[in-house]
Amino acid sequence: xxSSNKYNQIVYIYCVKPxxxxxxxxxxxxxxxxxxxxxxxLYNHLSPKMLGVCYRFAKNREDAEDMLQEGFIKVFAQxxxxxxxxxxxxxxxxxxxxxxxxxLKKNKKFSDSVDISYAGGVGIRExxxxxxxxxxxxxxxxxxxxxxxxxxxxxxxxxGYSHREIGNMLDIEExxxxxxxxxxxxxxEDILIxxxxxxxxRNKTASVLSGAxxxx
Amino acid sequence: xxxxxxxDDFEQLLKERSDEFKMYPAKRVWYSIYNNIxxxxxxxSVAMCITLIAILxxxxxxxxxxKNSHFTAVNSTQPSQEFASVNLFSPFYNPFLExxxxxxxxxxxxxxxxxxxxxxxxxxxxxxxxxxxxSNNIVIKKDTYTAIADNNTASYSKSILTxxxxxxxxxxxxxxxxxxxxxxxxxTTNKFQPISDxxxxxxxxxxxxxxxxxxxxxQQEIQLNETIAFIALSNLNDIKNxxxxxxxxxxxxxxxxxxxxxxILSDEDKAWVENYALYNRPAPKKWVGKLRxxxxxxxxxxxxxxxxxxxxxxxxxxxxxxxxSFGVEVGAGIMYPLFKSVKIKTGLQLNFTQYNSDxxxxxxxxxxxxxxxxxxxxxxxxxxxxxxxxxxxxxxxQLHNETFxxxxxxxxxxxxxxxxNLQWYAGAxxxxxxxxxxxxxxxxxxxxxxxxxxxxxxxxxLNAGFETYISYKTNKGYSLQFGPQYRMQLxxxxxxxxxxxxxxxxxxxxxxxxxxxx
Numbered sequence: 001x002x003s004s005n006k007y008n009q010i011v012y013i014y015c016v017k018p019x020x021x022x023x024x025x026x027x028x029x030x031x032x033x034x035x036x037x038x039x040x041x042l043y044n045h046l047s048p049k050m051l052g053v054c055y056r057f058a059k060n061r062e063d064a065e066d067m068l069q070e071g072f073i074k075v076f077a078q079x080x081x082x083x084x085x086x087x088x089x090x091x092x093x094x095x096x097x098x099x100x101x102x103x104l105k106k107n108k109k110f111s112d113s114v115d116i117s118y119a120g121g122v123g124i125r126e127x128x129x130x131x132x133x134x135x136x137x138x139x140x141x142x143x144x145x146x147x148x149x150x151x152x153x154x155x156x157x158x159x160g161y162s163h164r165e166i167g168n169m170l171d172i173e174e175x176x177x178x179x180x181x182x183x184x185x186x187x188x189e190d191i192l193i194x195x196x197x198x199x200x201x202r203n204k205t206a207s208v209l210s211g212a213x214x215x216x
Numbered sequence: 217x218x219x220x221x222x223x224d225d226f227e228q229l230l231k232e233r234s235d236e237f238k239m240y241p242a243k244r245v246w247y248s249i250y251n252n253i254x255x256x257x258x259x260x261s262v263a264m265c266i267t268l269i270a271i272l273x274x275x276x277x278x279x280x281x282x283k284n285s286h287f288t289a290v291n292s293t294q295p296s297q298e299f300a301s302v303n304l305f306s307p308f309y310n311p312f313l314e315x316x317x318x319x320x321x322x323x324x325x326x327x328x329x330x331x332x333x334x335x336x337x338x339x340x341x342x343x344x345x346x347x348x349x350x351s352n353n354i355v356i357k358k359d360t361y362t363a364i365a366d367n368n369t370a371s372y373s374k375s376i377l378t379x380x381x382x383x384x385x386x387x388x389x390x391x392x393x394x395x396x397x398x399x400x401x402x403x404t405t406n407k408f409q410p411i412s413d414x415x416x417x418x419x420x421x422x423x424x425x426x427x428x429x430x431x432x433x434x435q436q437e438i439q440l441n442e443t444i445a446f447i448a449l450s451n452l453n454d455i456k457n458x459x460x461x462x463x464x465x466x467x468x469x470x471x472x473x474x475x476x477x478x479x480i481l482s483d484e485d486k487a488w489v490e491n492y493a494l495y496n497r498p499a500p501k502k503w504v505g506k507l508r509x510x511x512x513x514x515x516x517x518x519x520x521x522x523x524x525x526x527x528x529x530x531x532x533x534x535x536x537x538x539x540x541s542f543g544v545e546v547g548a549g550i551m552y553p554l555f556k557s558v559k560i561k562t563g564l565q566l567n568f569t570q571y572n573s574d575x576x577x578x579x580x581x582x583x584x585x586x587x588x589x590x591x592x593x594x595x596x597x598x599x600x601x602x603x604x605x606x607x608x609x610x611x612x613x614q615l616h617n618e619t620f621x622x623x624x625x626x627x628x629x630x631x632x633x634x635x636x637n638l639q640w641y642a643g644a645x646x647x648x649x650x651x652x653x654x655x656x657x658x659x660x661x662x663x664x665x666x667x668x669x670x671x672x673x674x675x676x677x678l679n680a681g682f683e684t685y686i687s688y689k690t691n692k693g694y695s696l697q698f699g700p701q702y703r704m705q706l707x708x709x710x711x712x713x714x715x716x717x718x719x720x721x722x723x724x725x726x727x728x729x730x731x732x733x734x
Contacts (some may be wrong), residue, residue: 046236069245076253077591138233157227158234
């Protein structure tokens with residue numbers, strides 16, 4: 001808990017305004033005091049990135065915003081549990097990712113899709129992938145994947161969870177997570193190559209970036 | 217995360233690009249989060265919505281109930297004027313319903329016997345037109361129809377219906393239904409020409425549309441016992457889609473009909489017309505004579521009930537010593553009789569509540585803590601220093617917990633029994649309440665200290681009031697009310713974050729006086 005000094009509290013309540021210049025420590029202390037201005041500042045600071053995370057898991061933007069909303073409510077409700085061990089952003093990101101997974105698990109189709117051995121192919125056409133910023137291109141390519149593949153790939157390749165953790169989170173076997181990831185990776189590589197985001201590999205790997213992406 | 221980022225180029229690409237990706241959420245997302253984590257602060261908008269909806273419903277009800285209104289078209293007997301202005305009465309004055317009605321003496325028309333087959337949806341007192349009106353050779357549809365009247369009776373045989381239909385540019389047909397077997401038909405220009413000035417007699421002829429019906433060529437003379445009204449159209453659009461009715465005292469007589477003699481207005485109706493119609497007086501407002509203003513004061517005794525959200529706590533009401541104290545409610549409002557024995561009411565009310573807690577004052581403050589709730593049902597401590605003790609200390613004190621509130625009671629009273637002057641009512645109100653100020657002493661986590669923490673007071677709350685009272689009407693038009701009242705607070709006095717929930721209940725005696733608004 002924050003300091004018991006009453007004057008410190010008064011400073012948080014009456015002087016803190018939503019501002020992008022507010023330090024992370026100030027925002028954290030304000031959030032611990034349930035100060036709305038500090039909460040809004042923290043939200044404004046992290047919500048764009050966290051919405052990007054939600055968007056990779058969600059079916060559409062509306063679902064992603066719902067996930068973000070639920071995630072931040074949990075963040076503000078549990079902020080006193082944050083122990084300053086690691087970055088605040090990382091702690092919030094974990095809550096948001098878990099919120100996304102819990103939301104997806106409520107859908108029976110999702111549970112089926114992460115447990116089956118093969119989710120079927122995805123027809124990739126040029127118009128499937130909007131030609132916009134490279135970061136969005138990659139994210140949109142990930143979102144083309146079937147939901148089971150997409151989720152495992154998001155968790156393993158981007159969020160950094162192990163297959164054992166993913167198995168626990170999604171209630172699947174560790175081996176299933178591995179096989180899902182392998183297939184997801186193959187499918188995503190195909191998509192990225194078709195979109196000229198990745199160059200076709202001459203020998204083993206297909207991980208040479210195209211000029212457009214590499215230039216970014 | 218027990219896996220380190222040992223990733224190849226492909227995964228590196230994914231992570232870098234994904235981390236660069238940002239999206240900006242809609243503002244509503246933050247509002248939803250804010251309302252969820254600060255639930256008490258959305259009360260202003262909710263209270264405003266409730267108030268606004270209540271006002272709109274009341275205004276809408278007063279504006280739309282035309283049950284007792286009469287739309288009446290009557291003639292004027294002003295010989296010097298070709299047109300007399302007559303108001304069509306409605307609960308609220310509507311300038312579009314004011315029409316020029318031509319005197320019977322200035323009427324030129326011709327009659328024929330036609331047989332209407334159907335008249336449907338004739339609404340009395342409302343501006344709703346019949347969908348279709350058929351006769352043997354006249355079909356009046358809503359599009360071509362400009363005005364209609366009937367006599368406010370369910371019996372169609374007694375109805376008088378007048379319609380004006382354009383038959384050519386600047387030429388109109390006036391159709392008057394005498395009863396279900398006779399229809400008066402007249403074709404004319406946009407102004408009727410006076411033919412006869414003889415009192416109570418009118419000659420009606422058709423000099424425009426003779427070819428349409430051979431009976432129209434016959435000039436017929438109508439002996440009028442009283443008067444007859446026709447509508448003149450100076451501007452067709454002005455009265456399009458408006459309806460009006462003639463008084464239902466009209467006597468229809470078969471013999472007179474055969475002789476084309478129509479007695480439209482009784483003496484009573486004429487008197488009514490003279491009193492109101494000719495002077496264009498706006499109709500009296502529906503609420504006038506029914507709305508009552510009320511003032512009241514309710515001295516009360518205020519009790520509190522405490523409840524801890526910490527499950528391990530003992531009954532907190534036994535761990536503190538508290539005394540009820542006096543409060544008061546003062547208010548003013550209005551009451552409107554919705555039905556014969558049901559009145560709705562609203563107003564503005566000021567409340568003062570207080571109760572005392574026994575405590576002790578110390579010279580030096582001591583450190584203590586308050587237990588707070590999280591939204592997930594867990595608890596944490598907030599530390600404070602306080603000079604007030606619950607169990608022991610240097611000076612015995614009475615700690616005054618008090619609030620000043622303003623509320624908007626909305627509810628209804630039901631008459632249970634009574635005579636004209638003495639009545640027994642039971643009533644209930646819901647009271648959105650704003651706490652203007654006050655002070656609150658919060659019990660510490662260990663129940664040993666009190667902490668004065670005014671900032672924890674909930675600014676918005678909701679109260680419910682129940683009362684029963686005797687109402688006595690005096691000779692001067694006042695009503696005196698007296699009876700017991702019970703008022704309960706529905707949400708905790710302090711923030712829901714504080715682990716001890718406090719709800720106040722007031723037991724009072726209400727003294728009120730009300731008077732009819734004229």
